[in-house]
Amino acid sequence: MILHLKDTISNEKAQLIAKQYNGFLLKSGEKNVLITEALLKEVPQDIEAFVDEFWVFDNDIQLASKKYRSDKREVKIGNVTIGGQQNATLLMGGPCSVESEEQIRSAAELLVGLGLTTLRGGCYKPRTSPYSFQGMGLEGLKLLVKMREEYGLSVITEARDATHIHEIIEHSDVIQVGAKAMYDQGILRACAKTQKPVLIKRGFGTTLKEFVQAAEFVLSGGNENVILCERGLRTFETNTRFTLDLCGVAWLQEHTNLPIVLDPSHAMGYAYGVPVLSRACVAMGIDGLLIETHPNPKVAKSDASQQLNYDEFKQLVESLRPVAASVGYSMI
Numbered sequence: 001m002i003l004h005l006k007d008t009i010s011n012e013k014a015q016l017i018a019k020q021y022n023g024f025l026l027k028s029g030e031k032n033v034l035i036t037e038a039l040l041k042e043v044p045q046d047i048e049a050f051v052d053e054f055w056v057f058d059n060d061i062q063l064a065s066k067k068y069r070s071d072k073r074e075v076k077i078g079n080v081t082i083g084g085q086q087n088a089t090l091l092m093g094g095p096c097s098v099e100s101e102e103q104i105r106s107a108a109e110l111l112v113g114l115g116l117t118t119l120r121g122g123c124y125k126p127r128t129s130p131y132s133f134q135g136m137g138l139e140g141l142k143l144l145v146k147m148r149e150e151y152g153l154s155v156i157t158e159a160r161d162a163t164h165i166h167e168i169i170e171h172s173d174v175i176q177v178g179a180k181a182m183y184d185q186g187i188l189r190a191c192a193k194t195q196k197p198v199l200i201k202r203g204f205g206t207t208l209k210e211f212v213q214a215a216e217f218v219l220s221g222g223n224e225n226v227i228l229c230e231r232g233l234r235t236f237e238t239n240t241r242f243t244l245d246l247c248g249v250a251w252l253q254e255h256t257n258l259p260i261v262l263d264p265s266h267a268m269g270y271a272y273g274v275p276v277l278s279r280a281c282v283a284m285g286i287d288g289l290l291i292e293t294h295p296n297p298k299v300a301k302s303d304a305s306q307q308l309n310y311d312e313f314k315q316l317v318e319s320l321r322p323v324a325a326s327v328g329y330s331m332i
Ligand code: PEP
Pocket: 096, 122, 126, 158, 177, 178, 179, 180, 201, 231, 266
């Protein structure tokens, strides 16, 4: 249950009530918001006098639910805003991994040349094999910071585990919680304590409910700037790397109030499919697209087969604008 407490009650009283019901207390704007376990169906009599409004749920999707807020939440990333009534699809581009200053600078210049604002690049890579490139770590993060300072770009990079989450929170503009990391409570709880935007990727074996529950950890801990990212599921099919769950996206649009980003690069796994899939994604009226691009994909240290070269990336961006416009969106 979510309860909006009356403005007249003191913070101390609100905290006492929260403790009594094992709930989470948030400040949302001026409101004291109390979230209890979902199965509570009636406002307990002893606190009725302190409650303005309440919402009842039949499962643990509460703060993220359209039942609670029918309008889509807005999230500000640098100078741009997604979600809400913006009807804007934010194109976040860059390499899978930050590999060198020269490489990440070329990506930054590519974005600036196209009028884009948000640079991606992994520094702590969650690789399947310990023998693969693991990322540049803090050194890579500092290169992203340098790109922000020199080009005015926002940067998004992923947390692999809780050991470096505070570095990522400090240095990035958007914290990416990877598909393998989205169950990591240390990461989610740390993300709840910042106000920076958090982009949570859906695990490849994660149900929609579990996915949104991960978002609830961040929302209920006090950070309302949460973005969901669909990046493909593991199915019986092996010709593509994963299977992009567009049905799931339609479900999230219908039932949740969070901005939604799609990542066709990881879903497809092969560059040839990324442009067509991207157009399909944008045609759904989404809040963002995450695309991997590399100056020379053949020699990329991670995800070589799916990264677009810069010519392909430029062509993709141009081809997306009319698709976005056809559903009343703009590419930003
Ligand atoms: C990535 O964005 O490079 C990445 C590793 O993504 P995912 O967590 O979706 O596999």
